[in-house]
Amino acid sequence: MSALPRLRSSLRLLRGLGLLERRCAHCLAPFTPRQDEAFCPHCLPRLAPYRGAACPRCGLPLPAADRSAAPSVPCGHCLADPPPWSVMLAYGLYEGALRDCLLRLKFSGELPLAGALGGLLARHLPAVAPEAPAPDHVLAMPQHPDHLRERGYNQAHELAAALCRELRLPLRHDLLWRTRRVRPQAGLDAARRLANVHGSFAAHAHSLVGARCWLLDDVMTTGSTARAACAALLDAGAASVSLLVMARTPAR
Template structure:
């Protein structure tokens, strides 16, 4: 008599066999703690559960707010040049471990994980005509060897089926690292740092993409350049917002 096979669970698997041993050896590891990844992902269950997904926030600058508040006091007093700002995460553990790995250590696996998370978080937002990564200055790009904003934007554009426009914005002036400056100095540092040009049709609505939004100075300077070019609506999509 032919032995019946359970189609739900499949035939028995020899956990001592070479294939199972290789699967265990090369199983995905958590990029944060090094434990085995959950369901083949690059995060373990504990680190995935700890992800600080963004909640209610100001519609113009993405700073966290109590539920029901549409705009923060700063944006009410002085509306920014961004029409909207959306963040996938609040900057905190474990995103504060993953973003520096992408930004300073060329960890493209961390970038892929964060970009996929951005696609999940931002898919329901108003769709722009194009995504525009905030560019590095050519000198910084030569030193670093890659552009972290572009590494986030490229897979994000593919995942959401949106055009990627790297021709619209360039950084025409090298600036000091923003992380070393206070808010007024950040604004002065990036004032006039960007120039916008269009080699093709000008989109009416774009979303600037960057890794972290702290004071918003860099995104505001980039948005002003795009508005001078004639872009009607400029949003910001960022991986994380510093509260």
């Protein structure tokens, strides 16, 4: 028997014995992956990327009618106040199984979910963001050191690390940081969110001059945190920032 049929028959045997089984990262049910997927066949379609109509600047879902009339026109918010990033990609909407996974990653310390979600983003990226320039630096949305000490990890960093592992890119954690601790953004309206985070980031000017950056965060709501972080990178001399988020809230 040549090598390939022998390998196939060994895999069949291992599958038959249940030795290739793993637990789905979302529902925890055992399943046998066909390749190296982290989610079972029931959950994987529920974690498919959002392919509906959306604002190209902030990812806000748009009614299909608006989108077909003018496919590349930004939403009213972005027309009135254009965001500072050059490209924005949201993998999915912050609802259903994706929201559930991100909440568990952020609040329950289920760090393996970062690897599973980062893997989805990495596989999806080339198809949806060909316009994102190849990065000189990949960064995660930083947390304030006090906040990091309390939670013990930064979910955006964990997602970015998984993405970088998949794409074989280095992740920089020394180029962007928080200069002060801010109130939680939840519960604030858009204007208060912007004021809350304004000027709360600093960036390493020397390494950023002329650099194309990817900035990754777990969830985007109004985009005020991303705007403040992006402004710090551009002020430090970055040539462009592509904003990647795992999920975008369906409304601002």
